[in-house]
Every structure is written in structure tokens, then in C-alpha cells.
Amino acid sequence: MKLSPLLESKRVLEQAAEFSKDYLQNISARRVQPNADDKAGLITLSTALPEFGCDPMDTLQLLHDIGSKATVATTGGRYHGLVVGGSLPATVGARVLNAAWDQLVLSEDTSPIAVHLERVVANWLRELFMLSPTSSVGFVTGTTMGNFTCLAAARHRILSRHGWDVEKQGLNGAPRIRIVASEEIHVTVKKVIAMLGLGIENMELVPCDNNGVMKVEEIPSLDADTIILAQAGNVNSGAVDRIAEIAEISAASGAWFHLDGAFGLWAAASKSKRHLLAGLEQVNSCVTDGHKWLNTPYDCGVAMCADAEAMHSAMSTVAPYFSKDSDIPPKDMVPELSRSARSLDMWAAMHSLGRNGIEALIDRCCRHAVLAGKLLEEHGFEVLNDVVLNQLVVTHQQNEHRLQEMTNRVCATGETWFGATHWQGRSGFRMSFSSWVTSDDDVKRSVKAIIKEAKKMGIID
Numbered sequence: 001m002k003l004s005p006l007l008e009s010k011r012v013l014e015q016a017a018e019f020s021k022d023y024l025q026n027i028s029a030r031r032v033q034p035n036a037d038d039k040a041g042l043i044t045l046s047t048a049l050p051e052f053g054c055d056p057m058d059t060l061q062l063l064h065d066i067g068s069k070a071t072v073a074t075t076g077g078r079y080h081g082l083v084v085g086g087s088l089p090a091t092v093g094a095r096v097l098n099a100a101w102d103q104l105v106l107s108e109d110t111s112p113i114a115v116h117l118e119r120v121v122a123n124w125l126r127e128l129f130m131l132s133p134t135s136s137v138g139f140v141t142g143t144t145m146g147n148f149t150c151l152a153a154a155r156h157r158i159l160s161r162h163g164w165d166v167e168k169q170g171l172n173g174a175p176r177i178r179i180v181a182s183e184e185i186h187v188t189v190k191k192v193i194a195m196l197g198l199g200i201e202n203m204e205l206v207p208c209d210n211n212g213v214m215k216v217e218e219i220p221s222l223d224a225d226t227i228i229l230a231q232a233g234n235v236n237s238g239a240v241d242r243i244a245e246i247a248e249i250s251a252a253s254g255a256w257f258h259l260d261g262a263f264g265l266w267a268a269a270s271k272s273k274r275h276l277l278a279g280l281e282q283v284n285s286c287v288t289d290g291h292k293w294l295n296t297p298y299d300c301g302v303a304m305c306a307d308a309e310a311m312h313s314a315m316s317t318v319a320p321y322f323s324k325d326s327d328i329p330p331k332d333m334v335p336e337l338s339r340s341a342r343s344l345d346m347w348a349a350m351h352s353l354g355r356n357g358i359e360a361l362i363d364r365c366c367r368h369a370v371l372a373g374k375l376l377e378e379h380g381f382e383v384l385n386d387v388v389l390n391q392l393v394v395t396h397q398q399n400e401h402r403l404q405e406m407t408n409r410v411c412a413t414g415e416t417w418f419g420a421t422h423w424q425g426r427s428g429f430r431m432s433f434s435s436w437v438t439s440d441d442d443v444k445r446s447v448k449a450i451i452k453e454a455k456k457m458g459i460i461d
């Protein structure tokens with residue numbers, strides 16, 4: 001018998017909730033990386049497009065039976081790869097509601113709630129990150145697109161001062177824009193420079209110290225045609241550039257100062273870490289992710305720009321069928337036209353944690369990085385970075401060349417997951433502590449797995 005759309009949705013939602021609970025309940029007991037059999041099971045999904053549909057419950061069942069096993073347990077406590085947060089309960093719940101709402105966030109006309117929440121979250125972020133109340137905030141898929149949005153705004157502003165309308169005229173024959181960047185700038189920033197037609201080879205790279213902090217004294221002289229790129233949170237060491245000093249130099253020269261704070265910007269929420277971000281209020285633009293340290297699900301990032309007009313001009317979509325809002329509508333702040341109510345993720349995370357909860361999350365993750373470093377050092381490993389935030393880089397003096405293999409072997413046990421890296425000319429492995437779920441016991445268990453494998457390989461006694 002065919003169910004009504006309402007009953008059908010209800011039944012599927014209840015089942016999805018059951019499967020999700022089942023998944024999360026077992027996450028601590030299961031392997032972090034799926035095993036070969038679980039991955040091999042994916043072949044079951046490699047079918048031709050079915051000729052006829054089926055009961056949605058069967059679709060969901062298949063997804064859970066085959067798909068859940070073939071996930072990487074990033075929402076568990078022992079995933080330390082890249083910079084990956086988990087998903088806070090309120091954000092998972094909000095995602096379900098968001099899907100049920102299925103809002104199109106173009107303007108107030110298409111979604112009053114989503115646009116309202118964007119404005120609420122924008123205010124919270126401006127306050128937390130000490131940004132001007134008139135700065136613009138656009139909700140993007142992540143830091144890559146946040147950097148793209150902000151640097152398109154910078155490109156617009158610099159060229160418009162020359163009377164050049166880059167959106168209309170393009171870059172052929174345009175005045176030259178200089179790009180000065182930390183040599184440690186994240187690889188995705190280079191991709192953005194390429195996407196914007198500014199050319200990676202035009203970047204003037206500034207050397208960094210041993211922890212990956214840009215040497216301010218080596219920044220070449222800047223001018224009003226320059227974009228200077230720094231970061232809060234080096235993906236290896238967690239280091240934060242000297243924001244206040246860079247802001248001073250760029251303000252004096254009229255350069256545009258952009259800060260990539262993919263994860264490090266959240267340190268502003270911590271009283272004990274906030275000093276690292278001194279000067280943040282002076283940047284021309286900055287970005288951060290929700291899906292890293294704030295622990296929202298993917299994809300969730302924000303682009304923030306002091307020059308709201310520049311961001312708007314770079315991202316504006318004009319069509320006769322769009323009504324004119326008094327405020328800049330969301331579609332005119334970011335690259336995408338159609339998109340989801342992305343602000344809901346950040347709103348749910350920030351609302352459910354509150355200021356204290358965000359601070360506790362940041363502090364706990366930083367403490368975990370220190371704890372793991374200390375435990376590893378006690379067993380003869382060497383911590384290579386100054387652990388200022390949640391990132392840890394480790395090596396072993398006599399066995400550097402064997403750490404890639406050791407990392408692979410530890411990850412293959414399924415106990416924990418992290419990646420090999422190179423840092424300051426040394427080989428080692430990197431661990432990130434970014435999840436709200438990770439407990440002290442998880443940290444100890446991850447370290448124990450490393451010690452066990454290192455002993456087996458004769459790396460340590």
C-alpha cells in the first residue's frame with residue numbers, strides 16, 4: 001500500500017535516526033579506518049541505475065549496511081588526521097531539520113529563517129573575532145572558497161582604485177597585483193591565486209621561522225597594489241603569524257591584508273590563546289571553517305571582509321527577476337547562487353556550546369596536543385613543533401626514515417589515524433586534536449597504539 005508523503009517521510013526519518021544512533025554508538029569500538037572487507041563491500045553499490053524505484057527504507061538500509069562500515073570514523077575520538085573536527089550533536093540534529101526545510105538561500109524572499117540566522121551568526125562571529133560591525137560575512141563551503149571570495153574582493157578593490165572594473169574587463173591588460181605571502185601559506189591558497197588568474201609564480205614568498213611563523217622583518221616593502229597573505233594556524237605546527245605587526249605594515253602601505261584562519265581563528269574564543277590573534281580586528285579580510293575546530297559537519301566555512309562593498313561587487317549576481325533587498329542578499333556575498341542554509345550549522349554549534357563551551361573545546365584540544373606530545377616524548381620520540389594550538393609534529397631522531405612505514409602500520413591497526421608529514425626538513429608524523437569527542441583516554445589510547453607499533457618495529461625499546 002502506498003503511504004502518504006508525510007507518513008513515508010516520518011518512517012524514513014525515524015529509521016535514519018536509528019541508523020545514525022547505531023553508527024555513533026559503535027564508533028568507539030570500531031576501527032578508525034575501515035578494513036579491506038568493508039571497503040570491498042562497496043562493490044554492492046556499483047549497480048546500473050535501477051530501472052524502477054524501490055521502497056526508500058530499502059535505499060536507506062543499503063546505505064547503512066554497506067555505507068556506514070566504509071566510512072572513516074572521523075566523528076569518533078581517535079581520528080587525528082588533517083584538521084578534522086567531529087560533528088556536535090546539535091549540528092547533526094540541525095542538519096536533519098535543514099534537510100527537511102530544504103531552503104534555498106538567495107534572499108529573504110526565498111528563506112526568511114536562513115537569512116535571519118546568517119545575520120545572527122555574522123554578528124556572533126564579528127564579536128568573537130573582534131571584527132568591525134560593518135564587515136561582511138558570507139557562508140561558503142569551506143576555507144578554500146572563503147579565501148577565493150575574500151581575494152576576489154581584494155582584487156576588485158585594488159583594481160578599482162586604478163579605474164579598472166575587473167568583473168567587466170577581466171584581467172587582460174589590467175594593472176598588476178602583487179601577492180606577498182608566507183612561504184608556509186596553505187596549498188589551497190595557491191590554488192585560489194591560480195583560480196583568480198593572479199598566477200602562483202607571481203607570489204613573493206616570505207621566509208618563516210622554525211615554527212612556521214612568517215618573519216615580519218623579511219616582508220618586502222608593500223604598496224597599495226599588494227595583497228599580503230598570512231595565516232592563523234599552520235596546518236603542521238599550528239603556528240599563528242604575527243598579525244598585529246603585519247597589520248601595521250600593510251595599513252601604512254595601503255596593502256590588503258588577508259588572513260587564512262581555517263582553524264586557528266577559533267583560538268580567539270580562548271582567554272589563554274587569544275593573545276596569539278592580537279591585531280585581528282585590523283585585517284582587511286579573513287576566513288575560517290566551521291567543519292574543522294568548531295565541529296560542524298562538512299561543508300561549512302565563512303568569508304569575512306572589512307570592505308563589504310568590495311566583497312559584494314566581486315560576488316554580485318544581477319538578474320531582472322531578483323528583487324532588491326535593503327541589505328545585501330546572501331547570493332551576492334559568495335560564489336554560489338543556489339545553496340543550502342549553511343549558517344544553520346554554525347548557529348547550532350555556537351548556540352549549543354555558548355561562549356564557554358567554545359572556549360572549553362579549544363582549550364581541551366590544545367591540552368590534548370600537549371598531552372600526546374608529552375607521552376610520546378616519554379617514550380623517546382621528539383616533538384618538532386612549538387605546540388601553540390592543537391597540532392603536533394613528531395619524529396624520532398634515529399628512525400626518521402622509518403616513520404612513514406610506522407604511521408602506515410599504526411593506521412592499519414584501526415586503533416587511530418594520523419598522517420606522515422615533513423617539517424623543517426625532517427620527516428615525521430602529524431596529529432591534530434580537533435574533535436569535541438576526543439577524551440584524555442582517547443589520546444592515551446592513540447599514543448599507546450603508536451608505542452606498541454614502534455616497539456614492534458624496534459624504533460623504541
Ligand SMILES: Cc1ncc(COP(=O)(O)O)c(C=O)c1O
Pocket residue numbers: 082083141142143144145186188189231233234235260261262263289301
Ligand atoms: C590553514 C588552512 N587553510 C586552508 C585550508 C583548506 O580548507 P578547506 O578544506 O575547508 O577548504 C586548510 C585545510 O586544512 C588549512 O589548514
